[in-house]
Amino acid sequence: MALVVGLTALLTLPAAIEVSRRSKRIGLLDAGYAAIPIAFVLGLVALVMARRARKNLKWLQVREGGTGIATVAVVVGAVAFCLAVAAVLSVGFYGLVVVYQHSR
16 A cells, blocks of 8 residues: 555656646646645655555564565655655745845
8 A cells, every 4th residue: 555655646746747738727836836745745654654564564574575565665655755855845946036036
């Protein structure tokens, strides 16, 4: 389940970009304002779920081969979380540049 949540988080930002490309009413920033928090929360949830799954599998003393999906889910969740943070920083700096340009 953590892998599914992580993949959903990972695909949220590209889906928002595609929606903004195909829509005449939704701009890229508008799509980002909706998609970035969703990707952030889903990435964090996937990361927590995957780490919990790995701990549970170790507690159940499952051989290392059984924790592969949980490890992949940790990586996917971390990548999705990092992409969401990068998107937040990008939008934030863009906002600062716009404010600076309007103040001059």
